[in-house]
Amino acid sequence: MKVIEIKDLVKIYNESEVKVHAVNGITLDFEQGEFAAIVGPSGSGKTTLLNMIGGLDDPTSGEVLVDGTAMSNLKGSDLTDFRLNNIGFVFQSYNLIPVLTAKENTEFVMRLQGKNSKECDARTEELLKSVGLGERMNARPAKLSGGQQQRVAVARALASKPKFVLADEPTANLDSKSTETLLDIMEKLNREENITFVFSTHDARVVNKARRVITVEDGKVISDERKNGGE
Amino acid sequence: MITAISWKNVWRNKHRSMIVIVAVTLGTVAGVFVAGMMKGWSDQRVDAAIYTEAAHLKVQNPEYLNNEEITYTIPNYNAVKTFIENQSNIEKYTSRTKVVAMAATSRGNTAVTLKGINPDDEKKVSNLYEFIEEDGGSYFDVDYKNPIVISDKTAEQLRIKTFRVTTELIDSLKSLQVPENVLALTQEYEGRRFYSKTKFRKAFESELSKSDARKYGALIAELAKNYQLKAKIVFTFTDMHGDLTYQSYRVCGIYKTSNTAFDAMNAFVLQDDLARVAGFGPADFHEIAALINLDNSTEKVEQLAISTRFPEVNVMTWREMAPDAAMLSDIMDIYYFIIMSIIFLALAFGIVNTMLMSIMERIKELGMLMAIGMNKKKVFRMIMLETVFLTLTGSLVGMGLGALVLKITNVTGLDFSSVGEGFEAFGYAAIVYPNIEWSFFFAIIVLVIVVGILSSISPARKALKLKPIDALRTE
Numbered sequence: 001m002k003v004i005e006i007k008d009l010v011k012i013y014n015e016s017e018v019k020v021h022a023v024n025g026i027t028l029d030f031e032q033g034e035f036a037a038i039v040g041p042s043g044s045g046k047t048t049l050l051n052m053i054g055g056l057d058d059p060t061s062g063e064v065l066v067d068g069t070a071m072s073n074l075k076g077s078d079l080t081d082f083r084l085n086n087i088g089f090v091f092q093s094y095n096l097i098p099v100l101t102a103k104e105n106t107e108f109v110m111r112l113q114g115k116n117s118k119e120c121d122a123r124t125e126e127l128l129k130s131v132g133l134g135e136r137m138n139a140r141p142a143k144l145s146g147g148q149q150q151r152v153a154v155a156r157a158l159a160s161k162p163k164f165v166l167a168d169e170p171t172a173n174l175d176s177k178s179t180e181t182l183l184d185i186m187e188k189l190n191r192e193e194n195i196t197f198v199f200s201t202h203d204a205r206v207v208n209k210a211r212r213v214i215t216v217e218d219g220k221v222i223s224d225e226r227k228n229g230g231e
Numbered sequence: 232m233i234t235a236i237s238w239k240n241v242w243r244n245k246h247r248s249m250i251v252i253v254a255v256t257l258g259t260v261a262g263v264f265v266a267g268m269m270k271g272w273s274d275q276r277v278d279a280a281i282y283t284e285a286a287h288l289k290v291q292n293p294e295y296l297n298n299e300e301i302t303y304t305i306p307n308y309n310a311v312k313t314f315i316e317n318q319s320n321i322e323k324y325t326s327r328t329k330v331v332a333m334a335a336t337s338r339g340n341t342a343v344t345l346k347g348i349n350p351d352d353e354k355k356v357s358n359l360y361e362f363i364e365e366d367g368g369s370y371f372d373v374d375y376k377n378p379i380v381i382s383d384k385t386a387e388q389l390r391i392k393t394f395r396v397t398t399e400l401i402d403s404l405k406s407l408q409v410p411e412n413v414l415a416l417t418q419e420y421e422g423r424r425f426y427s428k429t430k431f432r433k434a435f436e437s438e439l440s441k442s443d444a445r446k447y448g449a450l451i452a453e454l455a456k457n458y459q460l461k462a463k464i465v466f467t468f469t470d471m472h473g474d475l476t477y478q479s480y481r482v483c484g485i486y487k488t489s490n491t492a493f494d495a496m497n498a499f500v501l502q503d504d505l506a507r508v509a510g511f512g513p514a515d516f517h518e519i520a521a522l523i524n525l526d527n528s529t530e531k532v533e534q535l536a537i538s539t540r541f542p543e544v545n546v547m548t549w550r551e552m553a554p555d556a557a558m559l560s561d562i563m564d565i566y567y568f569i570i571m572s573i574i575f576l577a578l579a580f581g582i583v584n585t586m587l588m589s590i591m592e593r594i595k596e597l598g599m600l601m602a603i604g605m606n607k608k609k610v611f612r613m614i615m616l617e618t619v620f621l622t623l624t625g626s627l628v629g630m631g632l633g634a635l636v637l638k639i640t641n642v643t644g645l646d647f648s649s650v651g652e653g654f655e656a657f658g659y660a661a662i663v664y665p666n667i668e669w670s671f672f673f674a675i676i677v678l679v680i681v682v683g684i685l686s687s688i689s690p691a692r693k694a695l696k697l698k699p700i701d702a703l704r705t706e
């Protein structure tokens with residue numbers, strides 16, 4: 001079952017005289033349960049691609065379908081609500097609301113969805129335990145390490161039970177040990193919840209954990225490899 | 232959840248929020264205090280207008296309003312009086328005779344309206360008897376003939392009020408442990424007589440150092456004040472037959488209300504004493520003043536009842552007799568609202584500014600919130616609530632403090648007498664007892680919420696203009 005369909009996606013930036021083809025004709029599909037890395041050097045168009053998949057940016061041409069729905073047909077609050085219910089996000093940094101605890105941050109998207117507190121409590125506790133923060137549920141982000149904060153962000157991304165999770169360079173600010181832990185956690189949750197993960201990176205150690213590796217360069221896919229078992 | 236975030240966001244930058252909160256607190260305290268003062272003032276003025284000066288209703292001969300002729304007594308007095316007596320809403324009323332007269336002593340003269348009253352009835356309708364000055368005698372509680380109650384103002388004009396240093400005054404200064412030089416000067420003044428406080432103080436204080444003058448001048452002047460009770464005042468007026476008549480009265484009491492204009496005009500004598508010389512018959516009265524039972528909102532009904540039954544008389548309510556007081560009490564609510572609105576308008580600039588700063592600092596976070604699915608409505612609500620909380624916190628504290636200040640000053644009163652003579656000339660008390668209704672606080676809360684919401688519009692619009700990817704990209 002195809003969760004994401006990308007058809008001939010193009011993004012051209014027109015800043016100054018020079019046109020930048022940040023994404024230059026990408027066609028890709030993602031199935032449910034995939035654990036895919038988008039790899040490429042800095043400036044190759046990874047962020048631009050993920051933003052368009054996540055409905056945060058409009059393509060110049062082409063389209064993105066999520067579960068059969070064309071993102072370009074959604075506007076304003078409909079698009080925001082669509083993101084809320086279908087996509088989990090993990091950013092490189094500033095993922096969390098500083099005034100809320102780990103538990104409240106995780107719960108936040110569920111509250112936005114209008115879920116009751118019983119449901120929220122159960123799911124957040126389960127997720128925070130899964131990411132190894134069962135003991136730190138009431139800590140505010142400032143009291144957590146960078147790796148722990150990203151783990152809360154992963155828990156938050158999954159709390160809303162999205163169709164897939166997008167993570168743009170989630171490990172860019174982490175040391176290698178935290179990077180490994182985070183990736184292991186993501187992979188575990190990907191299996192347990194059978195939710196598609198698409199993440200970008202230019203870190204070879206991260207690439208090794210992926211079961212599918214899509215390499216982009218100058219806004220084009222130059223290779224798309226699937227591994228069996230994901231080792 | 233959003234409410235909780237908004238509340239917590241208020242405390243993110245404690246220092247900055249506290250500045251706004253303190254400003255709002257002070258603004259609210261000031262507003263509550265000023266409003267309380269205005270209200271106290273207005274209430275006191277209305278109270279004085281009704282319970283001291285005018286009563287709720289006054290019945291007069293319509294001609295008397297144009298021309299204060301002694302012969303313009305109330306037509307059909309006995310029937311009118313009986314009618315009023317039988318109104319179930321009126322229990323307290325009094326009949327008065329009035330004569331415009333020239334008053335003279337050997338040292339001064341002035342024009343006053345002599346009112347012939349019956350003290351027992353009069354006390355029911357007017358609380359003027361409570362305004363007899365200390366050392367100012369009594370309200371007709373004397374056994375000599377032809378007693379008169381005049382005001383402090385009239386006493387001054389007739390030079391019945393004097394300022395002089397007595398042996399008792401010196402004794403009491405000694406017991407107050409006044410410095411030697413002040414005491415010595417006071418002793419020098421023994422026996423000298425002044426006819427106005429200003430003159431006494433001017434002379435006395437010019438020989439003192441500035442600080443001594445400030446400390447003891449007013450006190451000594453007050454102690455030096457002396458009313459010459461039993462002093463004889465001769466009144467000249469035209470009687471019922473059009474003949475010029477003389478009659479002397481002896482001062483038995485000195486009153487002082489907060490309305491100098493009223494005081495200057497009114498002197499009171501016993502009805503029979505006046506009737507004898509003026510030639511009034513048993514049904515000759517110039518006014519009937521009446522108080523309505525319980526609440527004074529039925530005064531218009533009673534006014535209509537009397538004037539319908541007796542078209543030949545004029546009936547006025549206190550609102551017509553003291554239009555300034557009536558208007559003041561009517562516009563008070565609007566007044567507070569204007570005061571508070573001005574204060575909050577000024578504060579709104581600070582609030583908007585603080586919120587804008589707070590938004591600018593959080594652009595990246597706001598981008599993240601919108602990206603993960605917080606729609607514009609919720610973002611707006613978050614910012615709006617944050618602004619309302621910021622504003623409400625200060626104003627609640629301010630209302631608490633303001634209420635406390637009012638509670639205290641309501642008992643102690645605020646003495647404006649140093650500038651109060653100006654107020655009293657217009658009928659406003661120099662000592663104000665601030666007061667406020669609870670509904671005022673309710674109105675402030677509503678106002679604060681409205682101000683909070685309005686102040687949040689510009690910051691919220693700023694936030695809503697953000698596109699999540701641009702916001703996330705900013706450093």
Ligand SMILES: Nc1ncnc2c1ncn2[C@@H]1O[C@H](COP(=O)(O)OP(=O)(O)O)[C@@H](O)[C@H]1O
Pocket residue numbers: 013014015020021022040041042043044045046047048049
């Ligand atoms: N908002 C923008 N305006 C102009 N050019 C942009 C903008 N965003 C990205 N680009 C350009 O698009 C290209 C792809 O950028 P990006 O998607 O951020 O790559 P990556 O995430 O792989 O580093 C780069 O050349 C970058 O300079």
Ligand SMILES: [Mg+2]
Pocket residue numbers: 046047048169
């Ligand atoms: Mg990037």
